[in-house]
Amino acid sequence: MSLRLNSMKPAVGSKRTRLRVGRGASAGQGKTCGRGVKGQRARKGGYHKVGFEGGQMPLQRRLPKFGFRSAILRTRAEVRLDELAAIDAPVIDLKVLIDANVVPAQTKRAKVILSGELKKAVTLKGIAATKGARAAIEAAGGKLEDDKPEEQK
Numbered sequence: 001m002s003l004r005l006n007s008m009k010p011a012v013g014s015k016r017t018r019l020r021v022g023r024g025a026s027a028g029q030g031k032t033c034g035r036g037v038k039g040q041r042a043r044k045g046g047y048h049k050v051g052f053e054g055g056q057m058p059l060q061r062r063l064p065k066f067g068f069r070s071a072i073l074r075t076r077a078e079v080r081l082d083e084l085a086a087i088d089a090p091v092i093d094l095k096v097l098i099d100a101n102v103v104p105a106q107t108k109r110a111k112v113i114l115s116g117e118l119k120k121a122v123t124l125k126g127i128a129a130t131k132g133a134r135a136a137i138e139a140a141g142g143k144l145e146d147d148k149p150e151e152q153k
């Protein structure tokens with residue numbers, strides 16, 4: 001049998017017959033036609049727009065429309081190891097980092113992260129460091145004094 005346009009039919013079971021509502025109780029969808037009893041949803045044309053919550057402020061209007069910027073984030077800064085290497089000071093603290101323009105002026109806490117290389121010994125005071133950064137500083141002959149910031153005590 002060849003495939004002809006006039007003999008093509010959908011697969012068996014893929015097309016279901018339309019449900020004929022309101023054709024008596026014996027048809028299964030008589031009287032209320034599956035719409036329940038009374039109310040806006042039972043009426044002809046009686047429906048509402050998408051997202052309508054009965055007059056309550058809808059979810060899409062309750063949520064903020066734009067992003068969030070943390071105020072705390074502006075007072076925190078990350079320092080790379082190679083930035084520490086560029087500073088010429090016997091003891092590096094937050095004031096030295098701000099003066100050297102490594103961190104912004106409004107910074108209250110800084111943390112050294114393992115990024116870049118450190119070949120000279122540095123002494124950090126009041127500045128936190130990640131595990132890897134701490135190991136790299138100590139491997140270069142440096143040390144961390146009092147790595148809890150002043151504000152945190």
